[in-house]
Amino acid sequence: MAKAYTPGLKVSARTTHRxxxxxxxxxxxxxxxxDVVKANDVVAETxxxxxxxxxxxxxxxxxxxxxVAGLMxxxxxxxxxxxxxxxxxxxxxxxxxTEVTSDADGTLEQVSSVTGQVMIRGAAIPVQVxxxxxxxxxxVLPKEGCIIExxxxxxxxxxxIGGETEGVIQVACSDHGETLDADAITADMKGAVILxxxxxxxxxxxxxxxxxxxxxxxxxxxxxxxxxxxGRDLGVAITGSETIGITVIVTEGFGDIAMAARxxxxxxxxxxxxxxxxxxxxxRAGVMRPEILVPLEAGENENEIDPTLxxxxxxxxxxxxxxxxxxxxxxxxxxxxxxxxxPAVLGSGSRARVLEVRFPGGDTAVVPRANVELIEG
Amino acid sequence: xHADPDVPALDPDRIKVIVATDCGSTTTKAxxxxxxxxxxxxxxxxxxxxTVEEPFADVTVGVVNSVTELQELSGRxxxxxxxxxxxxxxxxxxxxxxxYISTSSAGGGLQMMVAGVVREMTAAxxxxxxxxxxxxxxxxxxxxxxxRPHEQIQRxxxxxxxxxxxxGGTDGGxxxxxxxxxxxxxxxxxRPRFGSAYQLPIIFAGNAAAQDEIERVFTTQDDATGGFxxxxxxxxxxxxxxxxxxxxxxxxxxVFLEHVMAHAPGYDKLxxxxxxxxxxxxxxxxxxxxxIARTQGINAVGVDIGGATTDVFSVFDGTFNRTVSANLxxxxxxxxxxxxxxxxxxxxxVHLDMEERELRNRVKNKMIRPTTIPQSGEALVFEQAVAxxxxxxxxxxxxxxxTTLKGVQQQRTVxxxxxxxxxxxxxxxxxxxxxxxxxxxxxxxxxxxxxxxMMLIDAFExxxxxxxxxxxxxxxxxxxxxxxxxxxxxxxxxxxDCLVILGTCVAAKGQGKLGKPCFSYKITGGTTxxxxxxxxxLAMVPLAMGATADVEVTPARGFDLGNGPGKSVxxxxxGGAAGIILDARGRALQLPEDPMERRRAVTRVVxxxxxxxxxxxxxxxx
Numbered sequence: 001m002a003k004a005y006t007p008g009l010k011v012s013a014r015t016t017h018r019x020x021x022x023x024x025x026x027x028x029x030x031x032x033x034x035d036v037v038k039a040n041d042v043v044a045e046t047x048x049x050x051x052x053x054x055x056x057x058x059x060x061x062x063x064x065x066x067x068v069a070g071l072m073x074x075x076x077x078x079x080x081x082x083x084x085x086x087x088x089x090x091x092x093x094x095x096x097x098t099e100v101t102s103d104a105d106g107t108l109e110q111v112s113s114v115t116g117q118v119m120i121r122g123a124a125i126p127v128q129v130x131x132x133x134x135x136x137x138x139x140v141l142p143k144e145g146c147i148i149e150x151x152x153x154x155x156x157x158x159x160x161i162g163g164e165t166e167g168v169i170q171v172a173c174s175d176h177g178e179t180l181d182a183d184a185i186t187a188d189m190k191g192a193v194i195l196x197x198x199x200x201x202x203x204x205x206x207x208x209x210x211x212x213x214x215x216x217x218x219x220x221x222x223x224x225x226x227x228x229x230x231g232r233d234l235g236v237a238i239t240g241s242e243t244i245g246i247t248v249i250v251t252e253g254f255g256d257i258a259m260a261a262r263x264x265x266x267x268x269x270x271x272x273x274x275x276x277x278x279x280x281x282x283x284r285a286g287v288m289r290p291e292i293l294v295p296l297e298a299g300e301n302e303n304e305i306d307p308t309l310x311x312x313x314x315x316x317x318x319x320x321x322x323x324x325x326x327x328x329x330x331x332x333x334x335x336x337x338x339x340x341x342x343p344a345v346l347g348s349g350s351r352a353r354v355l356e357v358r359f360p361g362g363d364t365a366v367v368p369r370a371n372v373e374l375i376e377g
Numbered sequence: 378x379h380a381d382p383d384v385p386a387l388d389p390d391r392i393k394v395i396v397a398t399d400c401g402s403t404t405t406k407a408x409x410x411x412x413x414x415x416x417x418x419x420x421x422x423x424x425x426x427x428t429v430e431e432p433f434a435d436v437t438v439g440v441v442n443s444v445t446e447l448q449e450l451s452g453r454x455x456x457x458x459x460x461x462x463x464x465x466x467x468x469x470x471x472x473x474x475x476x477y478i479s480t481s482s483a484g485g486g487l488q489m490m491v492a493g494v495v496r497e498m499t500a501a502x503x504x505x506x507x508x509x510x511x512x513x514x515x516x517x518x519x520x521x522x523x524x525r526p527h528e529q530i531q532r533x534x535x536x537x538x539x540x541x542x543x544x545g546g547t548d549g550g551x552x553x554x555x556x557x558x559x560x561x562x563x564x565x566x567x568r569p570r571f572g573s574a575y576q577l578p579i580i581f582a583g584n585a586a587a588q589d590e591i592e593r594v595f596t597t598q599d600d601a602t603g604g605f606x607x608x609x610x611x612x613x614x615x616x617x618x619x620x621x622x623x624x625x626x627x628x629x630x631x632v633f634l635e636h637v638m639a640h641a642p643g644y645d646k647l648x649x650x651x652x653x654x655x656x657x658x659x660x661x662x663x664x665x666x667x668x669i670a671r672t673q674g675i676n677a678v679g680v681d682i683g684g685a686t687t688d689v690f691s692v693f694d695g696t697f698n699r700t701v702s703a704n705l706x707x708x709x710x711x712x713x714x715x716x717x718x719x720x721x722x723x724x725x726x727v728h729l730d731m732e733e734r735e736l737r738n739r740v741k742n743k744m745i746r747p748t749t750i751p752q753s754g755e756a757l758v759f760e761q762a763v764a765x766x767x768x769x770x771x772x773x774x775x776x777x778x779x780t781t782l783k784g785v786q787q788q789r790t791v792x793x794x795x796x797x798x799x800x801x802x803x804x805x806x807x808x809x810x811x812x813x814x815x816x817x818x819x820x821x822x823x824x825x826x827x828x829x830x831m832m833l834i835d836a837f838e839x840x841x842x843x844x845x846x847x848x849x850x851x852x853x854x855x856x857x858x859x860x861x862x863x864x865x866x867x868x869x870x871x872x873x874d875c876l877v878i879l880g881t882c883v884a885a886k887g888q889g890k891l892g893k894p895c896f897s898y899k900i901t902g903g904t905t906x907x908x909x910x911x912x913x914x915l916a917m918v919p920l921a922m923g924a925t926a927d928v929e930v931t932p933a934r935g936f937d938l939g940n941g942p943g944k945s946v947x948x949x950x951x952g953g954a955a956g957i958i959l960d961a962r963g964r965a966l967q968l969p970e971d972p973m974e975r976r977r978a979v980t981r982v983v984x985x986x987x988x989x990x991x992x993x994x995x996x997x998x999x
Contacts, residue, residue, distance in 0.1 A: 052564050054526040065553070109564070114590050115557040119564060159745045223737035235713030236704050237744050253745065254738040283709055283745055326749040327739055327756055348757035349824030349992070352750060371749045 009156040009251075009289060011263050013304035014296055017152045019133045022145035027127065029140050037131040037148060039166045039276050044129045044145045050122030053104040058116020060100045061089045065116030072118070074108045080120060081105055087118070132164050133276050134295050153270060153294040153301060155251070155263055157217070160279030160290025161230070161239045162247030166193075167214030169294070171271045173197030176264030179256070180218045182207040189213050193275045193292070195267050198258040200248075202228050208246055215247040215277040217267065217292060219259035220331075226254075240280025247279040249290045252323075257331040260323075266304075270294045316369070322357060326371040334359040387476060387652060389863050396447065396455060396462060396474040397855035398440050399658055400427055400481040400647075405436075407443035408855050409451055409474070410870055417866040419874040422850060423447040428643075435643035437650070440479070462650055476862065479651050480854040481644075482658035487511060487633050490538040492518040492562060494545030494554045498782075499583065502614045503544040505778075506582070506622040508699045510629040511660025513686075518561070520545075520554055526561060533565035539637045541567065541577065542625060543591070546584030548615045555583045559594040563605070575640065576606040578632045582613040582625040608632065620782055633657060653862045659688050659699065661857025665867060666690050666814070667697050668860045672868055675811035678837065679853070680768060682817035684708035684747055687771040691779055693804045698779035702771040707819045708747030711763060715740050718766035725968050726762035726835065728980045728989075729755055754992035757824070761832055764819045768836030776805045807840035807964065808886060808939060814876065816848035826954035827917070827988040830879045834958065838966045840886040841939035842928075842948045845879040845955065880920065880955035883928060886964040887936040888912075894933040895961035902926035903952055910961035913978060915985045918959065920952030928957060936963075958986070 027046020031037060057072075058065045074086045080102040091097035102120055110119040135150030170192040172184040180196030182203035189211050196204070196218030202225035208216050227233050229244060251259050275294045282288040316322075320336045338356035344366065345351055352368040359365070395410040395417075405428075409421040423446025428439035441460055448455040454472035457463045463473035489512040493500025496519035507514050515536050518529050541562060545555030559581075567577060581591050588609050595605045608631075611624040634654060638644040648655060656664070662679065670677045670692035679690040685706040690699045704713040715723055720733055736759065743749060751757040780803050815821070815833055823829045830845050839845075852875050860867035885896050889912035897909040903924035910916060920926050929947040930938045939946045950957060962982075969975045983989050 049566070051527055052530045052561075054530075054561065110560070112556070112560055115553050115560060117557055117560055119560070121564075159741075222734065223741045224734055226741075227737075233712075233716035234741075235716040236710060237712065254741040255735075281745075283747065325742065325746050326752060328753050330739075330742065346751075347753045347992075348751045349754075350750065350757070350822065351824075368750050368752055371752060373746075 009158060010154060011156065011260070011266065012154040013266055014151060014301040015154050016149060017133070017154055017293060018138070018147050018149045019135075019293075020141075020145065020147050021129050021131065022141070023127060023129055023143075026143040029142065029144070029146055031137045031140065031146055033137055033140055035137045037134065037137060039131055039134045039274070041131045042128045043131050043137070043148070046127050047124035048127055050106055050124050051104075052109070053106065053120045053122065055100070055103055055118045055120065056116060057087055057100060057111070057118040061087060061098055063089060063116075066113050068116045068118065069111050069113055072108075072111060076108055076111065079107050130164075132166075132278075133293055134274070150293075151296045151298075153266060153296060155217075155267065155292040157249040157251045157279075157281075157290040157292070158253055159221075159237070159239075160247065160249040160281050161226075161234075161242045162215070162244065162279040163240050163242075164276070164278045164280075165214045165247045166274060166276045167191050169193050169195055169267060169271050169273055169275050171195045171268050173218075176219065176261050177258040180204045180216070185211060185213070187211050193217065193277055195264070195271070196259075197264065199256045201225065205229055205246070205248065209244065213246060215249065215275075215279070217249045217251065217277070219250070219252045219264075220255050220257035221248070221250045222256075223254050237281055237283040239282075240278070242279075247277050249277065249279055249292065253325065253331065255330065267292070267294075316355065316374075320374060322355075322372040322374055324357065324365075324367055324371060325373050326367075329357075329365055329367060332357075332359055334365075337364055387862050389865065391468060392475045392863050392866065393468050394453070394465070394474040395859060395863070395866065396444060396477045397852075397859060398443060398477075398479045399661075399851075399854040400429075400436055400439065400479060401658065402482060403427055405439035405443045406851070406855075407440070407447050408850075408852055409447050409453075410859070410866060412866075416873070417869040419852060419870050421447050421450045422852075423450065429641060433642075435646070436481070436641065437643045437646045440647065440650075476652040477650060478653045478855070478858040478862065479647060480656045480658045480661045480858055481638070481641075481647075487629075487637055487657050488513045488515055488537075488539050489542060489629070490515050490518065490533065490536050490540075490567065491542045492544070492558050494520050494558060494583075496522050498617065499544045499546070499614045501778075501780075502620050502622065502782075503542050503582065503625070505620070505698065506613055506625040507542050507629065508701060509622060509660070509663060509697060510626045510633070511657030511663070511699075512629065513701055513703065518558070520558060530561055530565045533562060533567050536567060538567055538577070540580065540629070540632050542580045542582065542629065544581075544583040544613050544625075546587060546612075547617060548585045548612050550584055550586075552584045552587035552590065555587050556590045556594065559591050563594050575636070576604060578606045578608065578636050580625060580628050580632065581607060581609045582611065582628070585612055606636070618782065630654065630656065630660070653858055656854075656858050656861075658854045659690075659701070661854040662688070663690050663697060663699050663857070665853050665857040665860055665871065667692050668857075668864060668867065669812070669871060670697075671695065672864075676806075676809050677812040677814065678805075678810055679814040680771070680816070680820075680833075680837075681851075682707060682764065682767060682771070682815075682819055684818070685710050687767055687817075689771050689775040691775065691805055693779070693806060693809065696779075696804055698775065698804075700771070700775040700778050702767075702774050705767045705771050707760070707764060707767065707817075708743060710744075710767075712740050712744040714763055714767040714770070717770060723759075723762050723766050725975055726765050726979060727758055728976060728983050729758055731755065731759060754989070758989065758992070760819065761823070761828060764832055765835045768832065772837055776803045779803060779805050807838055807843075808937070809841075810837075810839050810843050812844045812846065813837055813839060814846050814848060814853075815879075816851050816853065821847055821849075821851070825988055826877075826879050827986050830882070830953075830955035830958060831982070831986050831988050833879075834882050834884070834960060835966065838884070838964055839882050840884050840937070840964050841946070842950060843882045843884075844951055845882055845953070845958075846876045847879060848875055849877045850875075878922060878951050878953040880953035880958060881928075881950035882958045882960060883930060883938065883950070884960035884962075884964060885930075885932055885936040885938055887932075887942065888963050888967070889933070889935065891969075895936055895963070896930050896932040896938060896959075898931075898959055899929045900926050900957065901929075902949070904957075910959055912961055912963060913981075914961045915982050916959045916961075917956050917986055919956040920950070922953050924952040925949050926952065926957065930959075955986075 178197035334357035337358040425442030465473040
């Protein structure tokens with residue numbers, strides 16, 4: 001138990017970020033090393049085999065499977081159109097012939113003499129990969145994709161929904177502790193990445209979708225509101241493919257919780273700048289968190305000390321700022337004021353290693369080490 | 378390796394010191410088993426983080442680290458200078474062990490897709506074979522699964538299985554449909570998750586007459602990905618009345634070792650090190666449960682509830698079944714448990730005031746930060762309520778899956794007219810269940826054993842007499858592999874060190890009116906008590922761990938405790954921290970509909986069992 005706490009999420013004022021942009025199957029890479037790309041540029045492209053449409057031809061022609069090949073009007077490899085005759089039975093004395101038309105557009109791929117099944121392969125499906133992050137191509141992975149690099153401000157959220165998007169950052173709340181309500185969302189936020197503060201309400205999210213915003217980033221969200229938004233109860237935390245018309249990123253957690261002050265300040269200072277945002281979250285082995293990337297100019301944010309790096313080795317010590325991440329003190333920030341070595345008995349009756357936190361008001365509380373995370377800055 | 382004919386078979390008499398590891402997704406657990414005074418005992422344990430991922434990317438690093446901990450604790454040198462595990466030349470030597478064995482679920486375990494012609498028959502048998510071998514079944518494709526062929530193909534394309542098990546047709550029967558199924562799988566070209574150079578293994582265990590055609594389908598595919606690696610084994614459903622899962626299961630294990638494991642970092646070395654084939658962790662747990670059931674002549678159910686999944690294993694009358702409920706668990710999947718069961722069903726087990734909006738946020742916060750632990754009493758009560766629902770749902774899925782064979786023709790007489798059962802009734806029977814074994818964090822680490830016992834009883838609803846136990850340090854996987862090379866040692870350690878007996882549940886089957894007589898009891902031997910319980914009551918009689926007592930119960934009319942309605946039963950029962958739990962709440966367990974009445978009923982049980990006595994309330998009343 002060298003680390004009995006959850007390390008905080010990464011919030012970096014300036015970092016060199018690399019993003020891998022890969023095709024799901026081999027294809028053509030459209031960029032070269034050194035190319036400067038915009039977030040929206042296509043960097044790799046391929047075609048996937050088209051969908052297969054099986055047709056039970058023996059049944060339709062009322063013949064044996066072995067006879068199907070002889071009754072086909074098209075050769076294997078020949079293109080076919082939906083509704084076009086592709087097989088004809090011999091009929092009785094040349095009359096009462098049955099004609100079967102193709103169920104789909106595509107190419108005749110296979111005729112089975114065992115099952116009498118005919119396979120039509122549809123047109124190839126194009127698959128494109130966009131750059132997502134504006135930057136420079138630093139590596140090309142032949143036939144697979146490329147790696148794009150840029151100096152960015154990097155903010156990881158805790159949970160998100162919706163996939164990759166980009167937009168200009170617009171600030172809707174005046175403070176990191178302010179609730180994001182519908183009246184803070186205005187029509188000029190179309191295509192924007194909206195920065196809230198603490199909890200975002202269901203009404204605010206509906207309004208954001210209505211005005212056509214690209215994304216909303218805020219501290220917290222009520223699960224009941226999430227359920228309303230998705231139209232279902234989210235069971236498993238594997239997200240990114242939702243199509244609700246917006247990407248949502250929660251930076252801190254569920255409930256009424258303020259965004260970490262530093263995260264909010266860093267994002268608010270970049271108002272008017274373009275950000276690449278991805279809500280995809282996977283909380284499983286190989287965890288994936290949602291992210292906000294803001295490409296930076298040379299020299300920008302360079303003097304901002306990055307407490308993430310200072311705490312990277314990240315062992316808890318007296319004076320470290322932590323946030324409690326489980327009830328009954330959920331969301332409260334404080335300083336570590338004692339680190340007893342021996343496990344203690346909790347209110348639940350379990351024994352666990354604990355620490356003492358001093359909250360800003362001076363009150364202290366003993367909490368399990370597993371229930372705090374480091375706060376950078 | 379094990380298959381090498383030059384390696385002599387292991388002589389059980391020469392096995393005195395055993396080292397076993399279980400390489401899990403996050404932790405590698407090592408245990409040492411030694412013969413002490415003629416009896417095998419588990420003596421030391423060590424653990425270390427699993428090292429399948431970068432920067433190590435070699436599973437043996439974690440194995441060596443965990444075994445090094447054993448070495449330090451035991452004072453016995455186990456790791457040689459070259460970093461391998463030392464084997465002794467003779468049992469007189471001070472250092473080294475006699476055998477080293479391992480299980481593995483690292484790297485996501487074994488992920489399979491199965492296909493069969495009829496969903497309820499061959500496809501169900503194929504799924505049973507895959508699950509029994511310890512696999513995660515990603516999907517079952519069947520000719521009659523109500524999906525259109527192009528939808529099935531689309532699904533096959535989306536999945537990235539480690540291997541495919543294909544079955545269908547009885548021997549000598551119709552071969553068209555199984556070939557048709559193969560013709561769907563082959564052009565869909567499922568992409569394995571290990572990259573394009575990996576030849577996807579296909580195991581065919583269907584109609585023997587279709588073998589040639591199947592070979593044709595899977596070898597004529599002109600595929601840039603390298604195509605398929607086809608293995609053909611005996612039909613897993615040679616006739617409708619017979620299921621023959623052994624050959625398919627063995628083949629899955631072989632393919633798992635040769636293909637899947639060989640692609641996981643460091644496994645080539647680990648395979649060389651072990652003296653018995655590496656088994657998928659759940660497969661090993663299934664093996665030990667079967668060995669216990671067979672050697673003791675009992676019916677047993679085992680459950681392992683994790684953060685993401687819940688595994689249920691059962692052996693009834695010698696028939697083994699395993700199910701994996703992929704999205705029922707206590708951290709990653711906690712939100713899914715609440716979504717599937719519904720918050721009302723979770724909260725019915727809670728005797729305290731809780732606010733739903735707040736709870737929903739807490740559940741999601743646990744999901745996004747899975748490593749947190751309940752601090753307050755309320756958080757514990759709520760978490761254990763969720764566990765009851767997760768276990769109940771997983772067991773329900775298990776019961777629906779563990780059935781007699783479907784499709785079997787039944788001889789019926791006139792007398793059967795009023796009791797006709799469709800084929801495929803569940804073989805899981807709460808009344809004939811003898812032993813219920815729990816493992817997994819929320820059950821193993823509950824602050825009080827009464828809590829574990831009550832979670833098991835509420836979720837599994839055992840009937841009659843059932844011994845409740847938990848796996849002390851989750852060593853069932855190790856013992857499962859050990860049982861394949863040294864059954865006696867595995868059984869001795871299981872009884873003495875693995876199982877912690879919680880107590881015995883005595884529960885009446887039937888329904889009645891609250892407050893009306895349910896059953897009377899008389900206990901003699903290790904403890905003495907007598908009395909009567911009204912319907913809706915629950916009582917606990919202390920009986921120390923290791924002690925036994927004779928319990929005589931006489932049910933009221935309409936209630937059954939094992940000998941039929943109204944008939945007395947006497948059994949010798951085992952004690953434990955929870956003692957003897959006398960449960961007169963009826964089966965199936967139904968809590969009152971009215972919320973106030975239900976709260977009173979749950980509070981009565983909480984008080985009678987003492988499971989939450991002296992519970993501290995959260996300082997801010999949350």
